[in-house]
Amino acid sequence: MILSFASLSKLTYRNKMRKHFAAVLLLLLLAAYSSEARLQSCKPSGKIMGKKPPPGQCNQENDSDCCKAGELYTTYKCSPPISGTTKAVLTLNSFEKGGDGGGPSECDNNYHSDDTPVVTLSTGWYSGGSRCLNNITISANGRSVMAMVVDECDSTMGCDEDHDYQPPCPNNIVDASKAVWKALGVPENDWGGLDITWSDA
Numbered sequence: 535m536i537l538s539f540a541s542l543s544k545l546t547y548r549n550k551m552r553k554h555f556a557a558v559l560l561l562l563l564l565a566a567y568s569s570e571a572r573l574q575s576c577k578p579s580g581k582i583m584g585k586k587p588p589p590g591q592c593n594q595e596n597d598s599d600c601c602k603a604g605e606l607y608t609t610y611k612c613s614p615p616i617s618g619t620t621k622a623v624l625t626l627n628s629f630e631k632g633g634d635g636g637g638p639s640e641c642d643n644n645y646h647s648d649d650t651p652v653v654t655l656s657t658g659w660y661s662g663g664s665r666c667l668n669n670i671t672i673s674a675n676g677r678s679v680m681a682m683v684v685d686e687c688d689s690t691m692g693c694d695e696d697h698d699y700q701p702p703c704p705n706n707i708v709d710a711s712k713a714v715w716k717a718l719g720v721p722e723n724d725w726g727g728l729d730i731t732w733s734d735a
Contacts, residue, residue: 576612576658576705582692583607587699593634597626597726601693601701610689610705613658619731620659624674624718626725627654627709629684635709636698639684641666651681651717654709657689669735672714674728679717680735681710708732 584601592600601607614620629635629646638645639652641663646652653672655665665683672679687703703709708730715725 576610576614578608579611579690580609581606582609582702584693584701585699591695592699593632593636598634598698599701601699607692607701609691609702611657613656613689613705616659616734618733619673620733622656622706622708622730622732623704624672624714624728624730625707625709626715627711629711634698634700635685636696640686641684644684646684646711648712650711651679651713652684652711653681653714654685654687654703654707655683656687656703656705656707658705659708660686665734670708670732671735672708672710672718672730672732674730675718675720677718679714681714685709 584603584605584607586603587600592598594600627633627635628648629639629650629652630648631638631645633645633648635654639654653670654660655670659665660683663686667682667684669680669682672681687707687709688697689703689705689707691697692700692702712725715722718728718730720728
């Protein structure tokens with residue numbers, strides 16, 4: 535079979551297009567794998583053994599958990615990568631004296647009214663205090679609110695007096711005052727755990 539010049543040109547063009555398509559597909563697969571690897575790059579750093587809190591030593595306001603004797607709790611030194619809209623779980627915390635937040639806030643050594651929009655961030659996002667007293671924007675329920683970072687939700691330690699005998703914080707938490715929940719328009723009986731996105735303001 536004798537192919538004309540035009541037929542050979544078409545075959546050459548098709549082969550080039552197939553190679554180009556294969557190269558693009560390979561790049562897309564590598565990018566997807568790299569992105570997935572980044573998302574999974576925050577691995578647990580260890581575990582700690584829970585111990586039973588002394589009587590009256592774990593404040594369960596806002597449905598806070600208390601450590602259980604003999605239970606293993608996962609710890610993290612990192613949080614998921616930050617993007618323009620970082621996914622997180624919003625939890626409820628009291629920053630007032632005597633509240634379930636424990637002692638004064640780490641960033642300014644003060645207590646804060648539950649009517650003030652303030653938050654703590656998991657250890658990786660808290661980033662050694664680099665976000666202290668800066669605002670973040672929290673979005674959920676079709677609304678957004680700005681809140682000031684005042685503390686760390688410790689993902690590396692827990693189950694001791696310094697942490698009010700509560701377990702280590704998961705690595706994807708924005709722990710917020712009542713004011714944040716109100717501003718997002720979440721009904722009070724649904725407060726406690728909500729999927730959100732957040733970004734630096």
